[in-house]
Amino acid sequence: MGSxxxxxxxxxxxxxxxxxxxGLCVVVKKLDSIVYELQALNSNLAALRG
Structure with missing residues (x-):
């Protein structure tokens, strides 16, 4: 019974x-999308400044 x-x-x-x-997979995918959004924002700001 113990087994x-x-x-x-x-x-x-x-x-x-x-x-x-x-849970880790979901968090990593959300982080990926957040990083992608940040990169897009940075490129947009660089284009505005440039």
């Missing part, structure tokens, strides 16, 4: 890892 309990703990651990991985 089934450890299996459930392992599944919970794997599920937590998957959720963390998905």
């Amino acid at each position: 089934t309990g450890s299996n459930f703990v392992l599944l919970d651990y794997l599920a937590a890892l998957v959720f963390i991985f998905i």
Whole structure:
């Protein structure tokens, strides 16, 4: 009976890892878009100044 309990703990651990991985992917994609927006703003400002 103890082995089934450890299996459930392992599944919970794997599920937590998957959720963390998905969260990291979402954050990285949002950071990418934010960096892209900042670069576009910088180029626009440079064009206005230039």
